[in-house]
Amino acid sequence: MKTTKTTSAVQSVVNELTAELYLKSGSEKLGLTPEGLAEILSEVAEKHGGSGSEHELRTLLLSLRIDELALARACAAGHNTAWEIFLTRFREKLYRSALRIAREDSAARELADTLYADLYGTNLRGGQRVSKLASYTGRGSLEGWLRTVLAQEYVNRYRRTKRLVSLEEESEEGMHLVSPERTAPLAADARLTQTTDEALAGLPSEDRMILTAYYLDGRTLAEIARMVSVHESTISRKVDKLAKSLRKQILAGLARRGMSRRQAEEALETDVRDLQVDIRRSLTQDSATGAFPGKRVKARVREGQG
Amino acid sequence: MKNIPQIVHERLKAGAAVSGHPDANILTAFGECSLRESERVSVLAHLAACTECREIIALALLATEGTQPASVAARRAWFAWPALRWGFATAGVVVIALGIVEFERRQPVNSTAIVAKQITSAQPMTADLQNQTSSHALSTLPSTASQPEIAPSGAALAKKANPKLTERELRQQRTRKESEPKGPARLQPPSSELMASQQSAKAPAPVPASSRVVAGAQSPSVNVQTSETQVAQAPPGEQFLAYNSGPLSRAKPANTSAAQTNAADAILASPRWSITAAGGLQRSFDQGKTWQDVRVSASPTPAMAGNGMAMTSTVAKQQAVPGAAIETSVKAAATPVVFRAVTAAGNEIWAGGSSASLFHSIDGGDHWTRVLPSSSGTVLTGDVVSVEFSDPQHGTVTTSTPEIWSTSDGGQSWQKQ
Numbered sequence: 030m031k032t033t034k035t036t037s038a039v040q041s042v043v044n045e046l047t048a049e050l051y052l053k054s055g056s057e058k059l060g061l062t063p064e065g066l067a068e069i070l071s072e073v074a075e076k077h078g079g080s081g082s083e084h085e086l087r088t089l090l091l092s093l094r095i096d097e098l099a100l101a102r103a104c105a106a107g108h109n110t111a112w113e114i115f116l117t118r119f120r121e122k123l124y125r126s127a128l129r130i131a132r133e134d135s136a137a138r139e140l141a142d143t144l145y146a147d148l149y150g151t152n153l154r155g156g157q158r159v160s161k162l163a164s165y166t167g168r169g170s171l172e173g174w175l176r177t178v179l180a181q182e183y184v185n186r187y188r189r190t191k192r193l194v195s196l197e198e199e200s201e202e203g204m205h206l207v208s209p210e211r212t213a214p215l216a217a218d219a220r221l222t223q224t225t226d227e228a229l230a231g232l233p234s235e236d237r238m239i240l241t242a243y244y245l246d247g248r249t250l251a252e253i254a255r256m257v258s259v260h261e262s263t264i265s266r267k268v269d270k271l272a273k274s275l276r277k278q279i280l281a282g283l284a285r286r287g288m289s290r291r292q293a294e295e296a297l298e299t300d301v302r303d304l305q306v307d308i309r310r311s312l313t314q315d316s317a318t319g320a321f322p323g324k325r326v327k328a329r330v331r332e333g334q335g
Numbered sequence: 336m337k338n339i340p341q342i343v344h345e346r347l348k349a350g351a352a353v354s355g356h357p358d359a360n361i362l363t364a365f366g367e368c369s370l371r372e373s374e375r376v377s378v379l380a381h382l383a384a385c386t387e388c389r390e391i392i393a394l395a396l397l398a399t400e401g402t403q404p405a406s407v408a409a410r411r412a413w414f415a416w417p418a419l420r421w422g423f424a425t426a427g428v429v430v431i432a433l434g435i436v437e438f439e440r441r442q443p444v445n446s447t448a449i450v451a452k453q454i455t456s457a458q459p460m461t462a463d464l465q466n467q468t469s470s471h472a473l474s475t476l477p478s479t480a481s482q483p484e485i486a487p488s489g490a491a492l493a494k495k496a497n498p499k500l501t502e503r504e505l506r507q508q509r510t511r512k513e514s515e516p517k518g519p520a521r522l523q524p525p526s527s528e529l530m531a532s533q534q535s536a537k538a539p540a541p542v543p544a545s546s547r548v549v550a551g552a553q554s555p556s557v558n559v560q561t562s563e564t565q566v567a568q569a570p571p572g573e574q575f576l577a578y579n580s581g582p583l584s585r586a587k588p589a590n591t592s593a594a595q596t597n598a599a600d601a602i603l604a605s606p607r608w609s610i611t612a613a614g615g616l617q618r619s620f621d622q623g624k625t626w627q628d629v630r631v632s633a634s635p636t637p638a639m640a641g642n643g644m645a646m647t648s649t650v651a652k653q654q655a656v657p658g659a660a661i662e663t664s665v666k667a668a669a670t671p672v673v674f675r676a677v678t679a680a681g682n683e684i685w686a687g688g689s690s691a692s693l694f695h696s697i698d699g700g701d702h703w704t705r706v707l708p709s710s711s712g713t714v715l716t717g718d719v720v721s722v723e724f725s726d727p728q729h730g731t732v733t734t735s736t737p738e739i740w741s742t743s744d745g746g747q748s749w750q751k752q
Contacts, residue, residue: 077360092369126398168370169363173395177359177366180394184387225346234379241347241383244339248393255396256389258368272337279340297340 039074042086043067050090054099060108061099069102073166098167105150105160112149115162119175126176130183140186144179221296224282228275236271243268353385362388366396605681606699614673616686618700631672631686631694631703676722683727685746687719693732695746708732708740708749715740715749 047067051057056066070090078086103111123144128137150160165174229237235257242248242256243264250268254261276297283293357365357378364370365378382389607619609626617626674688682699686692693715694703708715717736724730732740732749739752 129398130394164358164360166360168360169367173363173367173399174359176398177363177391177395179398180391181359183394184390221342222346225340225342229343229346234376234383237347237383238379238389240339240343241386242389242393244344245347246386246389246393248389252393252396256366256392258366269337272339275339275343279343297342 036075038083039071039078039086042083042090043070043074046070046087046090050093050095054095056099056103059099059103059111059114060106061103065102065106066099069098073098073168076166077168093167094170095167097171098165101162101165101167101171104148105163107150107158119172122172123175123179127179127183130176130179140179140183144175144182147178218296220283220286220288221279224279224286227282228278231278232271232275236267239264239267240271353381355381356385356388357381362392362395366392605679608677608679608684608686608700610674610677614675614688616674616677616700629700673718675718675720678722678724678730680724680727683724685722685724685730685732687722687732689718691715691717691719691734693719693722706746708742708746708751710740710749710751713751715751 044067047063047070050070051061051063051066054061054066056063061069070093073093074086074090077089100111100115104115124137124141127141127144128134131137131140144161147161150158150162161178165171169177232240239253239257242253243250248256250261250264254264257264279297280290280293283296284290288296361370361374361378365375370378382392607623609617609619611617616629616631618629619626672688672690672692672694674686674692676688677684677686679685682697684694684696684700686694686696686703691707691714693706693708695706696703715732715734715738717734717738719732720735721733722730723732728743728745730742730746734740740749741752742749
């Protein structure tokens with residue numbers, strides 16, 4: 030019932046807006062018919078229409094990059110005029126984007142050429158040419174979409190390549206000397222884990238994303254700022270603020286769970302896994318500094334357990 | 336940057352289970368801030384847990400063509416902060432105001448006492464006064480003006496030329512000062528010329544015709560006259576000159592508002608305009624230190640051609656446009672017009688004078704076009720005694736007959752009030 034209602038709302042809004050969007054998109058010179066455009070709009074509305082209210086659908090369709098959507102879909106349908114326009118506008122940009130991603134000319138060319146083949150539709154499905162451009166929905170710019178697709182292709186390639194690293198390369202890098210990862214993490218205090226999970230769950234999604242991008246991915250403040258479209262100094266302040274507030278929240282949570290302040294601070298500062306990491310790092314270092322780092326660490330462990 | 340406890344590090348890494356990666360359309364829209372809020376929150380929740388999608392977003396943004404380094408973008412964004420923008424604007428206004436005050440202070444001073452003495456004096460103005468220089472060029476911005484003000488030296492000189500008229504003017508101006516905002520535009524007079532009056536740059540409501548009686552004269556003596564002032568018929572031999580200055584000339588009095596000083600400083604760079612006692616047009620590019628005569632020839636009187644149009648028979652350089660005043664391009668030639676009013680805004684100059692002469696220049700006075708306002712078969716008559724333009728489009732011309740003509744399209748068409 031809901032699907033039927035949504036579909037009829039979509040059809041109603043599409044019928045209302047097709048004429049206007051057909052003119053706005055310049056579809057005629059690209060070889061698209063009004064019916065063809067209506068079909069595209071229905072598909073996009075069904076996919077991204079949200080709750081399906083007419084108002085939302087209308088807002089969605091009016092916010093689309095309709096001219097680029099028409100161009101992409103006309104290319105996907107095989108219209109030569111559209112493809113010529115596409116090549117004129119995007120060929121060089123695609124290569125430059127690939128170069129920025131791959132940072133190396135031959136890799137960039139390969140990346141761009143592979144994507145071009147996908148865009149043109151060299152793959153056949155049921156005898157029909159399938160173009161990647163048919164999946165573009167106009168929510169963002171076509172240029173931005175092409176960059177995202179390039180990035181996806183690059184990430185996929187890198188992951189495939191990483192899995193296929195040869196044993197010779199591994200031995201060159203000394204990877205065989207690294208002790209195997211623990212199959213299971215050492216059991217930390219369950220209260221610490223629960224409190225930390227609660228503190229992280231209480232953060233807004235954006236804050237969690239910023240923390241992961243900064244502390245896990247090692248992204249720079251500038252990169253993170255671009256990702257969330259804010260000023261770099263905002264990210265800097267936010268990361269500092271989050272780090273401090275997380276610590277406070279975890280300490281408060283541990284106190285609520287019966288730990289004394291001193292115990293909570295020790296639990297937070299002296300994570301067993303930190304000690305393990307330190308030991309491993311110490312053992313693999315060549316320098317003579319820290320003559321007996323292991324002893325110092327053991328002493329701290331004894332204190333913590335006291 | 337503060338570190339986070341290792342436990343936080345670990346729990347971030349553990350994260351929630353990643354489900355359903357957003358497609359390229361959604362990731363692109365996320366990067367371009369064109370998602371609905373609910374969609375954005377959902378994508379952020381996914382990105383917080385999905386390393387791969389974060390990598391894709393970061394790479395896609397890295398590949399943005401023409402993206403400036405974040406530090407540059409940050410610097411631009413820094414200046415985009417409204418508070419900082421306003422801060423800089425305010426600081427600029429303060430600096431300009433201080434500069435103008437300093438400039439004003441360095442000008443030769445005509446004390447108020449001298450002005451007062453001259454006002455009460457019944458001495459007729461003599462030709463000698465024409466040589467008295469007043470470096471007090473009082474200028475105000477057109478947008479702020481409706482109240483004319485008189486430079487002290489100008490008042491003194493005007494008073495000597497026609498004591499009664501000047502006193503009346505001064506009385507009227509003092510009365511108006513109490514109720515109206517200040518800020519007329521004034522000129523800095525040439526060193527060899529008498530100070531002229533000021534005129535409101537902002538076109539006010541039409542002044543009753545009775546207040547616009549102006550008499551022409553042949554003598555070189557000059558009276559101060561403003562467009563807002565009710566003036567009596569000038570005695571023969573007197574010549575009224577109305578100096579209407581747009582945003583020209585020198586520093587303003589210290590009590591001028593900051594908004595006026597802000598634009599005045601920008602105006603200091605524009606040429607200054609003045610009218611000699613003989614009705615000649617002059618301009619100065621060095622803030623009044625030296626003046627050049629600008630001669631504008633009066634072209635053959637344009638013939639009328641219908642409602643709101645004026646055409647010339649042979650020298651029109653523009654195609655006639657219905658409802659518009661056709662301008663005849665003329666170059667500076669040797670036949671001077673007896674000018675009575677001039678107003679300038681940068682390189683756009685309007686000057687008017689005897690025999691319905693109204694000229695317009697858009698290049699600082701190098702080339703002039705004669706304009707003959709007309710409407711409903713009626714053309715402007717009389718001497719142009721006042722020209723006011725509050726902006727390049729809206730202006731008013733007052734004649735000696737008296738007539739008031741206004742335009743709202745930079746002189747292309749005119750309406751008689």
